[in-house]
């Protein structure tokens with residue numbers, strides 16, 4: 329029950345930050361004490377969430393937060409990444425809701441008292457429903473409302489926060505939520521996905537100066553997810569397919585932030601699918617970042633196909649997690665090195681990495697050897713990227729504990745801590761014990 333890294337690895341420096349991550353809708357529950365959000369509505373729509381579940385109770389973290397802080401502390405981590413529920417901290421009229429704000433103040437104070445650095449994400453997908461009713465991320469106004477939310481909440485939380493991220497994974501909110509509809513709000517139109525992405529990146533850019541002003545000492549930035557695209561063969565056609573997919577799913581969400589432009593394949597969009605872009609938007613998006621958060625889980629393989637720019641290939645014989653995602657750690661190293669080569673990156677934090685596995689609690693033990701294997705390979709992949717010159721300052725396991733896995737409901741377990749939903753009993757899995765041992769060995 330141990331992860332091993334070369335003794336000289338930067339990951340073993342005390343200055344390297346190890347943490348665990350969660351998100352508000354996935355763990356908090358207590359939906360009755362906040363405004364409805366788009367995920368409440370999505371969960372209530374038949375056929376959207378695989379087990380028909382919702383976030384009403386989840387891990388009941390809203391009520392069990394004190395014991396959860398003890399749990400986090402018992403893992404010996406340096407940091408805890410959480411997200412703020414916008415519908416919990418703001419009323420419909422745009423004023424702060426003190427009850428919701430006080431929940432986070434209590435939580436942040438308890439973390440700081442234990443010496444655990446809070447990494448706070450302002451938006452991890454739970455848009456207030458009343459804003460969706462007004463067009464959500466298709467409405468440019470939402471970007472300005474996000475800036476206002478960011479302004480008020482960061483003033484209220486003061487200097488309790490070590491790091492702020494504006495958004496978690498603009499790709500997921502825009503593409504999964506507005507372009508293919510497998511996430512809330514469940515809309516499915518190409519032009520919607522591209523417009524939502526533009527408004528989210530704009531909202532990010534509008535909020536960055538506000539964070540820098542209200543919280544000048546915290547590390548302020550954004551969290552992006554990447555699913556590196558590989559060609560099935562080294563044919564030119566497959567290489568082109570992979571390149572186009574990479575631009576569409578990955579570079580689309582980072583290039584505007586560093587280069588002030590969408591990838592070249594923007595030109596391939598029909599006029600109808602192109603987002604409305606105002607003069608100056610790219611200048612706003614390019615606000616300097618103190619850090620970049622990178623979330624990595626898997627890669628995707630592509631080949632050329634008739635009538636479309638790329639076709640995804642299912643790697644049938646490859647090892648996979650319980651999500652059906654291929655386990656391919658080399659892609660993690662390749663990704664980090666290529667981002668470093670392409671962009672003038674600030675310090676990078678791995679803000680999510682982990683795996684769903686079919687865990688079983690037996691006599692008080694979860695012997696999740698496959699997850700331990702996944703973490704071993706991916707920690708090594710991060711180590712290798714550092715050796716190749718990438719500036720990486722931290723690593724967060726996704727997730728602290730099993731939780732509401734979006735469209736999969738409670739069927740998939742990503743935690744390094746097992747949650748028995750019937751009793752809300754938490755049990756540290758063997759992967760979590762190994763994480764604790766690694767951190768403690770420094």
Ligand code: GBH
Pocket residue numbers: 351354496497500553555623625626628652653680726733734742
């Ligand atoms: C993260 O999203 C989320 O931030 C987090 O809330 C969530 O619980 C966690 O991951 C686990 O899902 O879909 O087969 O094409 C990650 C989302 C995962 C989206 C990989 C793209 C590509 C594989 N990404 N996925 S596939």
